[in-house]
Amino acid sequence: MTIQATIFEQFAKVARLEDLLGVDPITTIEDANFPVTLGEFVKSHDNAFA
Numbered sequence: 762m763t764i765q766a767t768i769f770e771q772f773a774k775v776a777r778l779e780d781l782l783g784v785d786p787i788t789t790i791e792d793a794n795f796p797v798t799l800g801e802f803v804k805s806h807d808n809a810f811a
Contacts, residue, residue, distance in 0.1 A: 775802075782806065 779785045784806070796802035 778806070 796805050
């Protein structure tokens, strides 16, 4: 599997999660910091519902 395919799969998973949750925390938070780690990614989704 190529790096591009792996990155594409990760973006697809994120898109499905956003569809499932009905929220995109990166675009809904005014002072959004892009998550770097998985923990930061999960926290950004948790914070979107707060």
